[in-house]
Each structure stands twice: as C-alpha cells, then as structure tokens.
Amino acid sequence: MSWSNYEKAIEIIEQNQEESDFVGKRSVSLIEKAETTLGLKFSKIYRHFLINFGAGDFGSEEVYGVIDDDFINSSVPDAIWYTIKQRKNTGLPENYLIIYATGMGELFCLDFNKLNRENEPAVVSINLGKKFSEQSIELIADDFGDFLLEIFQEELENIQEELE
Template identity: 25%
Template sequence: MSIAMYDDAIRSLRDNGIAVLGTKSATEDDLNQIETRLGVALPVSYKKMLSEHGALEFDTIEIYGWLSQGIDAKFITNVVYAAERERADGRISETMIPFLAAGYGPFYVMECAEMNTDGEAPVYEVSTGGYTNGKDKLADSFGEFLRNEVRRTLEARAQGGLEFGEDEDSPPSREFISEFWKDRAKDFE
C-alpha cells in the first residue's frame, strides 16, 4: 500500500509539472551497504525512492538519500552521513533514519524499530532537542508521508501560497523563505 502512495506522489508531481530531481540511483549493492552501515533494514517505500532517484528534490523539499560520491559522502543529504551525525549527537536512536529537515528546527525520521509486516516504518517529527525531548507521529510509512507532502505542495500552489513569482521555475527569494519559516515556527510555540 505505501509503495502505491509513493508512486502516486511521484506521478502527481509530474502530472502537475513539478520537476522531480534526483541524484544517482542506488543499486541493490548500495542499498545493502546502507543497511549494513546503519544496522537497520530500510523501509520498502524509502528503498524504492533510493533506487529510483538516489536523493529526491521537488519544490522546496530535499529528501536525504544516496549520492554519487557513495557511502562516505560528507553531505547532510547523504542519509548515511545524516544518520551517523544525528546518532553521534544523541538526537536520534540507533534505529531511526533521518530523511528531511523541516528548516525551522525539527526534522523527520523513520523509526525502523517499529517496522510493520509490510516492511514499512512510521515517520515521526523529532524536536530540535532530539527524540528524548519529543516526537510526533506523522505517517505510517515514508510513502504516506511523501504523498501527504506532495498534496500540501499542490494545495499551496493552487492557493497561491508558495508561488515563486511570474516565472514558476525561479527559486523563492531569501525574504520569502525567511518569512515562510518564521510563520511555520509559530506552529511549535
């Protein structure tokens, strides 16, 4: 079911003319390296994203994944680097996989210790201080989370909330981004 949600999300982006950008697709060997290094089985919908896109970017969303530099890439968008860094800082448990920063403090993780029989893990929003300071369940799977993010993106565009100006391919201004995240941060006060 969550694979269908993932596929629906990608199809919706393309059908609505939103560029779906990726890096280097992960091979089966790459996926095995990631799982071995992080000591967890990855959720199936996230593995599909890794094998199709490597890392995934659309609109203002940048999901961590596999990069062309390989398993030791020292970029936050490398899921291995992000997980090892957050684990070392004590912000996530050894079974959590971070995949997206909110941009205003909290970040999103898949909790692989709670993997269901379909091979999916729930998604949580983790507070800036780390999982011991609070986490909120947002979705039952990465596929569901992605589908929901795509729907929010499409709704915001339809309402003019995230329009970037006359040229829809132009990036948002720094002022727009700053104000957007300041307003979003109020949700967590």
C-alpha cells in the same frame, strides 16, 4: 494504502518534472552498503525510492536518501551521512533514519522500531534540541509512502497557488 500512496507521490513527480530535482537511480549494492553502514534493513517503499530517485527535492521539499558511498564526507540530502553524524553528535538512537528536516530544528525519521502491518516504518518527528529521554516522539505518517504523498501534494498546491 502505503504502496498506493507511494505510487501517487511518484505520479506527482512524473507529472511535474520541472519541479523535480533528484540525484537519480542508485545501485542495489550502494543501497546495501548504506544498510550495512547504519545497521538497518530498509523497507520496500523507501528502498524503491532510493533505487529510483536516490535523494532530492520536489519544489522546496527536500527528501533525504542515498547520494554515493562516501558516508563520512557528504552533506544534506544524504540521509546516511546525516544520520551517522547525528548518532555521533547527539546520541540519535540507532532505530532512526533521518529523511527530512523542517528547517526549524525538527527532523522527520523512519522509526524502525515502529513497523506497520506491511513492515514499513512509521515517520516520526524528533527535536535534536532536547534529550531523547525528555521528548515526546510525534507520529507524522504511518509510513514513507503516506509521508511522501502528503508533502508532495501540499507542495504542488503551493506551486499552483503561486502560479495563479
């Protein structure tokens, strides 16, 4: 279901352009530089998202990705910069890539140590206010496609409710 849910999330973006604000297509060489910088190999779904959308938001839901190749002097929604920053400042383990923030101290990450049958990393929740040895890591979604579809569907419902 991973890829099909990802495609459904993309359909939501395409059918609601007025609610979408993404940085746009990113080059494969930029994605590869990001992978090398983090020491991770991105999965098929997340890589497709980065190449086609980069990073950005749908409504109020901001998804982190790749902006440009300055991974040191950047800001949110640059997943590479933010992950490097948190590795340095909080000891974020290297198997995590931060892709989303709830705004209440909770971060959602791709966990490259928890891969499904399609080799897609699970989306997990971490709290930077606690030591990693003391927190329970919560599973949010089986993969990025499931996660993206869930947050975009919820946001679309919120937008539609506001219009009524």
